[in-house]
Amino acid sequence: MVRSERKQEQERVNEVVDVIGEKIEKITGKKSTVKKGIVDLRKNFWEDVTVNLDETDDVYETQASIKQQAELLSERERRHGQMNKQLKTLTRLQDTPYFGRIDFREEDEKRAESLYIGIGSLMDAKNEDFLIYDWRAPVASMYYDYAPGPSKYASLDGEVRGNMTLKRQFIIREGKIKGMFDTGLTIGDALLQAVLGGKASSHMKSIVATIQKEQNQIIRNETDRYLIVQGAAGSGKTSAALQRVAFLLYRYRKTLRSDNMMLFSPNPLFSSFISSVLPELGEENVVQTTFKDFIEDRICRDLQLENPFDQTEACLTMADGEQLKTRIAGIRFKASLAYREMIDNWLEHLKAEGMIFRDITFRDHIIVSGKEIGNYFYALPNGQTLLNRLEQVRDWLLRRIAAFSKRERKEDWVLEEAELLDKSDYASIFEKLQQKKQFSEETFDDFDREEQLLRKIVMNRRIKPLRGKVKQLEFVNCQKVYSEIFYQEYTNETVPDRWGDICRSTRMRFEEGDCPWEDAVPYLYMKEKIQGRKGNHEIRHLIIDEAQDYSPAQLSYLQAAFPRCRMTILGDMNQAIYAQSLAADTMLSEHLYNPDEVKKLTLLRSYRSTKEIMNFSRAIVPGGGQIEPFDRSGKLPEWIDTTESGKASIILDKISAFKANGFETFALIGKTMKECREAYTLLKGKTDVKLITQATYQFDKGFIIIPTYLAKGIEFDAAIIYDASADNYSRKSERTIFYTACTRAMHELVLLSSGDKSPFLNDVSEEHYLYTRIGD
Numbered sequence: 001m002v003r004s005e006r007k008q009e010q011e012r013v014n015e016v017v018d019v020i021g022e023k024i025e026k027i028t029g030k031k032s033t034v035k036k037g038i039v040d041l042r043k044n045f046w047e048d049v050t051v052n053l054d055e056t057d058d059v060y061e062t063q064a065s066i067k068q069q070a071e072l073l074s075e076r077e078r079r080h081g082q083m084n085k086q087l088k089t090l091t092r093l094q095d096t097p098y099f100g101r102i103d104f105r106e107e108d109e110k111r112a113e114s115l116y117i118g119i120g121s122l123m124d125a126k127n128e129d130f131l132i133y134d135w136r137a138p139v140a141s142m143y144y145d146y147a148p149g150p151s152k153y154a155s156l157d158g159e160v161r162g163n164m165t166l167k168r169q170f171i172i173r174e175g176k177i178k179g180m181f182d183t184g185l186t187i188g189d190a191l192l193q194a195v196l197g198g199k200a201s202s203h204m205k206s207i208v209a210t211i212q213k214e215q216n217q218i219i220r221n222e223t224d225r226y227l228i229v230q231g232a233a234g235s236g237k238t239s240a241a242l243q244r245v246a247f248l249l250y251r252y253r254k255t256l257r258s259d260n261m262m263l264f265s266p267n268p269l270f271s272s273f274i275s276s277v278l279p280e281l282g283e284e285n286v287v288q289t290t291f292k293d294f295i296e297d298r299i300c301r302d303l304q305l306e307n308p309f310d311q312t313e314a315c316l317t318m319a320d321g322e323q324l325k326t327r328i329a330g331i332r333f334k335a336s337l338a339y340r341e342m343i344d345n346w347l348e349h350l351k352a353e354g355m356i357f358r359d360i361t362f363r364d365h366i367i368v369s370g371k372e373i374g375n376y377f378y379a380l381p382n383g384q385t386l387l388n389r390l391e392q393v394r395d396w397l398l399r400r401i402a403a404f405s406k407r408e409r410k411e412d413w414v415l416e417e418a419e420l421l422d423k424s425d426y427a428s429i430f431e432k433l434q435q436k437k438q439f440s441e442e443t444f445d446d447f448d449r450e451e452q453l454l455r456k457i458v459m460n461r462r463i464k465p466l467r468g469k470v471k472q473l474e475f476v477n478c479q480k481v482y483s484e485i486f487y488q489e490y491t492n493e494t495v496p497d498r499w500g501d502i503c504r505s506t507r508m509r510f511e512e513g514d515c516p517w518e519d520a521v522p523y524l525y526m527k528e529k530i531q532g533r534k535g536n537h538e539i540r541h542l543i544i545d546e547a548q549d550y551s552p553a554q555l556s557y558l559q560a561a562f563p564r565c566r567m568t569i570l571g572d573m574n575q576a577i578y579a580q581s582l583a584a585d586t587m588l589s590e591h592l593y594n595p596d597e598v599k600k601l602t603l604l605r606s607y608r609s610t611k612e613i614m615n616f617s618r619a620i621v622p623g624g625g626q627i628e629p630f631d632r633s634g635k636l637p638e639w640i641d642t643t644e645s646g647k648a649s650i651i652l653d654k655i656s657a658f659k660a661n662g663f664e665t666f667a668l669i670g671k672t673m674k675e676c677r678e679a680y681t682l683l684k685g686k687t688d689v690k691l692i693t694q695a696t697y698q699f700d701k702g703f704i705i706i707p708t709y710l711a712k713g714i715e716f717d718a719a720i721i722y723d724a725s726a727d728n729y730s731r732k733s734e735r736t737i738f739y740t741a742c743t744r745a746m747h748e749l750v751l752l753s754s755g756d757k758s759p760f761l762n763d764v765s766e767e768h769y770l771y772t773r774i775g776d
């Protein structure tokens with residue numbers, strides 16, 4: 001590229017930066033005027049409102065005047081918010097105005113037009129021409145989809161065809177061009193090399209400048225209600241999903257807000273890891289949750305919900321034997337649609353018999369017994385749904401409670417409690433009596449009325465929580481109704497092996513007030529079928545990361561909980577680490593969806609790890625040969641065969657070497673939390689190290705110890721697998737855990753073992769790693 005061209009480009013950058021500077025100045029000026037307006041409006045809100053409550057008409061007029069004033073205020077606040085957003089984007093553009101340029105000659109046009117692409121759009125000073133196109137604009141899609149040559153894009157008015165005569169990439173920092181490449185088919189391998197060769201960080205970065213063609217398809221898909229992405233470890237699923245969120249927020253900016261989108265992440269640490277990507281792209285973060293938190297919010301508070309991580313930990317630490325087999329058989333069956341069918345049959349059965357109700361009690365007094373409620377319930381016409389009948393029971397119970405309350409308020413305890421009421425209660429009673437013009441001077445009658453009122457207040461207050469529970473239909477004992485499923489007789493075809501044992505252990509857990517994780521969704525499904533469910537209509541798009549961890553039953557629950565939603569579903573079958581997902585359908589299984597509404601895309605190219613790490617890791621999983629490592633070289637993974645007592649000093653040496661190499665994040669990865677705690681005990685005090693647990697919500701640079709299930713979705717400059725011996729990794733189900741752990745490393749991977757090595761390593765050809773034996 002000729003030197004003068006770079007000079008010309010820099011001159012253009014300078015001009016654009018000047019325009020940005022002027023815009024920033026202008027908006028800052030306007031913003032302070034709007035801000036002043038807001039402050040004045042807030043200060044003088046009531047002065048500018050006409051308040052008159054004399055006649056009904058005056059009241060309406062007052063209401064209208066308040067509404068008008070409030071609308072004015074909120075309009076100004078909205079403008080202020082928009083200006084802030086514009087300023088943030090402009091400030092970012094001032095540093096890096098754009099990262100790409102394409103020259104495109106539309107069919108039938110004589111000249112090619114140069115289009116510059118950045119994270120936001122920018123018009124010239126006269127607001128006539130685009131100096132920068134937002135990467136999400138339709139025309140910008142060509143930058144990601146085509147090499148120079150014939151190309152096209154879908155504009156709002158239809159397809160536009162033409163010829164791309166140039167595709168150029170820039171690295172611009174602080175307004176200075178640091179690098180400039182004209183690129184071919186894929187978006188600059190040179191730039192991608194540079195980006196991927198950089199250090200890992202405690203926060204994920206946006207990939208806007210280097211989005212690959214196949215990722216662009218995910219990002220810009222608008223046609224399919226359910227978009228499933230099966231992608232190898234490190235293929236950019238999460239990155240593409242976040243870019244997609246930014247794309248959709250831009251594309252549907254008039255109708256879609258960030259709080260209409262919800263992202264399910266695998267663990268709280270991951271939420272913090274990805275939290276800066278959207279703000280970096282000038283968008284607000286979407287609602288984030290974990291599936292466990294989402295379920296916990298809905299499950300009855302009487303039950304102690306098991307954490308999915310505890311379930312995994314329990315399965316991984318339990319010795320091989322009957323107990324483990326039963327637990328796994330239970331987990332798998334309860335994740336299946338066959339079990340949901342069983343619950344549907346149970347719900348049908350409940351129409352005729354089997355509902356269990358709680359006694360309605362107040363101060364140790366049974367107002368209506370559960371048995372009596374049952375009789376009333378089953379006396380209602382059984383053609384109605386369970387919910388309809390329960391609503392009638394609810395109204396009947398509220399009447400019974402009202403009658404009870406009237407009687408009960410005559411009791412002595414009520415007056416005793418009334419003496420404890422505070423001054424404000426007395427003042428309000430006095431006011432009420434006065435309003436009713438019932439309070440003249442001290443007459444006997446007034447004292448009597450006052451006492452009646454006091455009794456009523458006390459009783460109403462005390463009975464209110466009970467009424468609340470009845471209104472929520474909490475008189476149904478869902479816990480018991482659910483555990484009854486495990487007392488029924490079934491034919492052998494409908495139940496899995498070990499059903500008897502599964503029943504026994506489930507009953508025991510429910511009797512103790514525990515809800516095993518595998519029962520959480522089936523239980524909620526049944527409970528909401530009985531007591532009704534409120535669908536969430538606010539959320540219109542769900543993004544589900546690590547979707548291989550979700551069962552068909554969980555998918556169907558989410559579909560019902562978010563009835564209007566579209567979903568972007570991303571995952572990797574090779575990283576399934578929960579017992580429910582292994583060798584079974586998961587949310588990634590296409591056939592679980594209506595064929596007209598679903599599209600499945602596959603990402604095979606992996607960007608995170610060096611070619612050496614990926615060649616090593618992909619040999620571990622079936623079908624791994626299809627995964628294409630990105631061509632970035634590094635050290636061969638190192639397998640160190642040592643003794644238990646030799647491990648600490650090897651780890652400490654490695655950590656020093658990583659630091660000397662300039663690495664900033666490195667993890668010692670264990671299979672379980674138990675193993676991580678052991679490693680932590682071994683190393684704490686000897687180096688600066690942090691143990692990551694379920695309760696860790698953020699991780700910083702440095703050395704951490706972490707179990708695989710908490711490291712999902714996250715990456716490190718270097719990773720050490722703490723125990724790659726046969727004792728630790730040999731069960732069929734542990735293969736994917738092992739693969740997930742290895743693929744967390746970007747630049748270096750070390751595996752330690754003592755005793756026999758994991759049989760999974762037998763699948764890796766010796767040329768793909770370096771073997772060292774240290775110790776006796």
Ligand SMILES: Nc1ncnc2c1ncn2[C@@H]1O[C@H](COP(=O)(O)OP(=O)(O)OP(=O)(O)O)[C@@H](O)[C@H]1O
Nearest residue numbers: 207210211212233234235236237238239607608713
């Ligand atoms: N087009 C791209 N340009 C630059 N970097 C990319 C690109 N695609 C992916 N990466 C990088 O590759 C790494 C892995 O990406 P990401 O975490 O999104 O992959 P993933 O498929 O979700 O991985 P996993 O399933 O292992 O969690 C990240 O560092 C990301 O920045």
